[in-house]
Amino acid sequence: MRRTASFSVVASLATAALALTAPVGQAATTASPAHGVTTARSCAAPTQKDVMACNALKVTAGTPKSARAESDLTAAAAPAGYGPTSLQTAYNLPSATGGSGQTVAIVDAYDDPNAEADLAVYRSQYGLPACTTANGCFQKVDQNGGTSYPRGDSGWAEEISLDLDMVSAACPNCKILLVEATTPTMTNLGTAVNTAVNKGAKFVSNSYGGGESSSDATYDSSYFNHPGVAITVSSGDNGYGVEYPAASKYVTAVGGTSLNTSSTARGWTDTVWNGAGSGCSGYDAKPTWQTDGGCAKRTVADVSAVADPNTGVAVYDSYRTATGWMVFGGTSASAPLIAATYALAGAPSAGSYPASFPYAHTSALYDVTSGSNGSCGGSYLCTGTAGYDGPTGLGVPNGTAAFTG
Template sequence: MLSRRRRAATAAALLSTTALISTGWLTVTASAAPSAGGAPHVKHLCAHATAPGHVACLAEARTDLVQHLTVSPHTTPSGYGPSDLQSAYKLPSSTAGSGRTVAIVDAMDDPNAESDLAAYRSQYNLPACTTANGCFKKVDQTGGTTYPSADSGWAGEISLDLDMVSAVCPQCHITLVEASSTSMTDIGTAENKAVALGAKYVSNSFGGTEDPSDTTADVQYFNHPGVAITVSAGDSGYGVEYPASSPYVTAVGGTSLSRASNTRGWSESVWSTNSTEGTGSGCSADEAKPTWQSDTGCGKRTVADVSAVADPATGVAVYNTYGASGWDVYGGTSASAPLIAATYALAGTPTANSYPSSYPYGHGSALNDVTTGNDGTCSTSYLCTAGTGYDGPTGLGTPNGTTAFSGGATAVNSLQPGRKLTSGHRLSSANITLTMGSDGNLVAYLKTNGTSGSGPAIWSSHTSGHTGAYAYMQSDGNLVVYSSTGSALWSTHTNGHSGAYLLVQDDGNMVVYGAGGGPSTGGSLWSDGTYARSTKIGSGQKLHGGWWAQTQYTRLVMQPDGNFVIYRKHDGKAIWSSRTSGHTGAYAYMQSDGNLVVYSSTGSALWSTHTNGHSGAYALLQSDGNFVVYSSTGGPGKGGALWSGNTRSYVP
């Protein structure tokens, strides 16, 4: 039994500690500095997800560190803090990120999320991020405040995620979106809500087993062009998890990070504690390979893309009080995913309609290449073993500044010098997918509802019949389609311009630009001319194959096969056509006499609106989905309709 004096002293200490907590001055004494030398004792905050369609958080907490509560405001918590991470990865955290919002998607509720975040940021003298000052926002998966049930494991995950975003981008705003459960349906709903709320950077620190149905979830929940979505690669060693394997996200692997007496001041290796604990990596069983990946040992999606610190032995400081005692050292790829999301935020707003997961592949030299360590054994060594250049466990490497995470001409919609587009691979922008077909034809398709589905073809290289052909953006500036035997089948004739590249633009045009050129700077060397046109077709205007225009609900296309077609945008269904397919080279002509006619390449009339005799008439693809020929003085709300495709009833 305690003596009266000892009981009094204990009570006084507890009162003092309570006061310190309320004022935000509670700290812990620093334990030994992080070290990769020994295997720490850790606990997984969430049980592994074993059922398809469910995920588990991937945070790991140290259990072998004694955290001493003290009254000193000058003591540093154990684990790497903001200054360490900013130094290790050369991040402009003090000058970039202001006003940008990083969203954190997690399952379940952390009732102490905002107060714990305040304690972390106060400890490291970071600017306050609260609901009151508009920096922090917490919502449920529908955007409301009916939060799900609290869970201590996920609360630790949430604290880790919030603290890592704060450490890397202290000027960023943070939105926490809490899913009602660990099911992919709820997680996906939260993902979509995060994007709908305006976040351009979304972090996901969870994963589960791969399943063939994941390809459906990809389109429903993770296909958000113009948004940087990061996902933890996994904590169970070699092997692939979902949604890290989605081709629409940046899969983030894990490293061990230690101080070093080199120029950088730090060194990294693959995080692997043992055969069942370490960063995930490998070759997806179900997901298609993104066009920006060119490794040859995996025919499908390879994990990971990039990496950052995740080893609990070299872990990060986290403050969490829901089901925990406060300061601790955490690890897992749950640490690296939000770190990379915040790095994207420092880099700037992603290019509209691009996939930011492609950005690092155009800037490999702007990353720290991790070349040592492995996360298991595999038959294709680079999928589990680090080496020079790309490898599975660490991807292209770790941040070395923000260059590798910024958009521009190196995004998914470009083919850079020295790169090939082989059978089945494609480039993609907001409205166009350029695909290298298995038959050897390079074809540009209009997308359906923002996806790369099989919309109408508007251009091709006319090189079908050459199985195994590929497109090659040569270093001399020429884009060439070669046969499998090396014979040139087609080219843009732009040789002599070293450093030129191909860009599939959001407006639908495909352009070869000279080095340093682009949509805003000029320097066009070749164009296929498939950009979207005005929805008004004026008197005397001719529409050749590849011409197209669109409104909110419909798309009007003069196809290279001779058919003039109106498509419903949301599902790609043809709702009207001139029925003139099979006439390659045909064109539509809005004649000065008022008649809209489709002519064959030899000048034979194939179809018309029979509206001749109305000089100056014009055609209009209306916002309500209807296609109408109006007299020269008519128009929507004015009357004067001479002919209509009657397509209004096919759209909402």
């Protein structure tokens, strides 16, 4: 059934949060996350070192451009925001046939007691196969792999619902493992990443970030150096500036775009979302597969997908203050979409670093060549351009070939 939702966007961000996400040697900039709608952060911005915030943006007022997109494509009543058909079509994903037997892990903080029930509503709405504990498709564990779940949190529950729904939209045949960290410290979230890998997940999505620090090299080796596992991380929602763990050289940093229908042969077009994080890491070494000359260290991002709340995605969440069907944006949407795209491509080869795969298959991506996420003297670090650029990396998926290796 069609619902008219109340939607969202934050007008300003705390000075402390901006300082945390500003790259070394660059002033923090305030980015307007979307035009035409008003949004709110699901999670409070981090105000101390090594504490992360989720990157989900909930539309709270206004009508997104994507409001009727799914209904227009399917000729069936649908909630506002892009759903599975829109996303699969826009990114040429083989979702009907791919992903069988693959497990995508979602790492978030705190507990969403309604996660499985809300996921069932989303998947039923769009005719996706059931994904439940009973049929072996869905599993929820704490950060140590047990069932001593942390306390519930409504903001992180919205993030969890967004993540579960985006994996479902892109890869309906994938299994989903939800790993809930006790708190949003990097240590607890990193422990959850290790648990996801230890439980066999070859694809791990992380939709959170905070300020870089001198501890990042230690976190890299302790939590993110997992050869043969595709680990995706959202690049952030504050515009030009770098967050960790997106800056880790071992992960695929996922930027954000505005996704609109167009009269092109593709039928869709992506432009830089002005809220997407990008820039030069102040701490992490440059991976060998990155060859851009504007950053001596790691450059963010690698690839991208829709993240603009004004072209946002449909999400169902009912925990505490949530209202059911809502529209979300933020790079919290793009990171699980890319994790699911890796899963559609099949298990990474043993010993490989999947973050390198897109760099070997640039022709299998739709390049994003316009838009900006801040002021950087017009360089590629904050401006969409032909080839590689900071806000969108090498581009957005055109099928799965760029995510194989």
